[in-house]
Amino acid sequence: MRSLFAFIKKEFTEQFRSGRLIILGLLFVLFGIMNPAIAKLTPWLLETMADSLAESGMIITDVKVSALDSWVQFFKNMPMGLIAFVLLESSIFTKEYTSGTLVLSLTKGLERYKVVVSKALVLTVLWSLGYWLCFGITYGYTAYFWDNSIAQNLVLSVVCWWLFGMMVVALMVLFSTVAKSNTGVLLGTSGVVLASYLVGLLPKCSKYLPTFLTDGNSLIYGLVETKTYMPSLVIAVATGVICFAISIPIFNKKQL
């Protein structure tokens, strides 16, 4: 147990001292502020552009924004947050392979599964902290400017998105134990997400795929029933758990 804590502590120290913790924090705070800010500024932006738009034949009538616009921004910006997170953390395992730093810990008798558990835990904590921080800020400003209660199923929609992120974290862990370099991790993770997205374009399959969870807009506008999200939710959680579970035996046999 003590060795597990020691390794987790090392991981957090590394995140902190390498500056990644701060970059991620700033990024998610920025997104959190941007979402309501963009919604708030939309009418003003459109007004300043009204003349040029009128010339091209578009007539701007009085634009009303509400809490929903702020949440639409949230779901629109979150993919960028997730991509930044994956890019920043994709080398969390592979950096140790290429530098050879893991060899010394492992030859001291540190069980290999503890490495996987520690790093997966750090990724989970960082993603969750960043995500919920962003959510909290957006929620606060949105409540201040408008009224959050007009967004339907808000809790479910943001939990779904968070779970999608968690599945991506599990994919990162899995591909980190398979691949040798972080290119492999990025290709594997993005490949699976892209595949899910492409297959999801077929109307028949779409609601069974994890990427379906990222469609928060339909939920907050109340366009679909909440139970439509059940299959993709179950599949995303199962994928995450399976990825994590098989990454441990794979790592146990990995050549370092």
Added chain:
Amino acid sequence: MDMLRITDLHKRFGDKEVLHGLNLTVPEHSIYGFIGKNGAGKTTAMKTVLGLLKADSGEIFVGGEKVVYGQTSANQYIGYLPDVPEFYPFMTAPEYLRFCGEITGMKKAERDARLKELLELVGLGDEKHRIKGFSRGMKQRLGIAQALLNSPKLLICDEPTSALDPVGRKEILDILLTVRQQTTVLFSTHILSDVERICTDVAFLNNGVVETQGKLSDIKTKYRSEEYLLETGNDADIRKLIQAFPEMKQIGANQLIFCESVRSAFDLLRFVSEQHIVLLKFERMEPTLESLFMEVTQK
């Protein structure tokens, strides 16, 4: 008891067979020199012992425990210093050792005392900077410290002295000598003077097998040549000797090498006493490790 036993170890990379049937036995409390030229497979053999490489066939036992590839519990007895040790660059030396102590489950008080003692021992006691800025020699020293931290029964060092200056090299060798009471040391090298200085046992690795292994003194006796060195005071004697024994080789102004192949050394000595030749020196040649190494690797 044998601390490490390797039997019939095979390992190939692609179509290149690096080890074919390596056998090695390291007795407890020995300082074992593992000698072989570049690319002989020393690092490969050591990594296999640590479970970092998968052997194609063969068995390895460390302190009676069988080594398996991947997650292996035999590692808890081993301290390992890789050829190029790499540490977390964002830590300082004491932080890194504390981390090592924590992952091996050492008690706090014991860990802190040992940490201080080891940092003094390797000469990093006053080093406050992060490992990021360490030189290769400093990393090598820290590497020794981390390998010794949890008082391993077997210390495996992969060319521990190759990055060091002469002073640093002597210090590391001295450290290896002092830890001998508590542990068994296996170290690979191609610096033969290091071996000569501290090793009790040696093994020569060549063409993927151990050609010769055993106590350094035994090996020297076994390979003791049939050669004698002979030195006299004047040139006339030298000429006389060469005339009588044409098989002798002259290696210096007054020095000759006599080989016992055709005639025995007694024939030579009889001739010397009959001719009243004054000898300054007459000695049996000790084989040097270098000549042994040459002999073993050129077979």
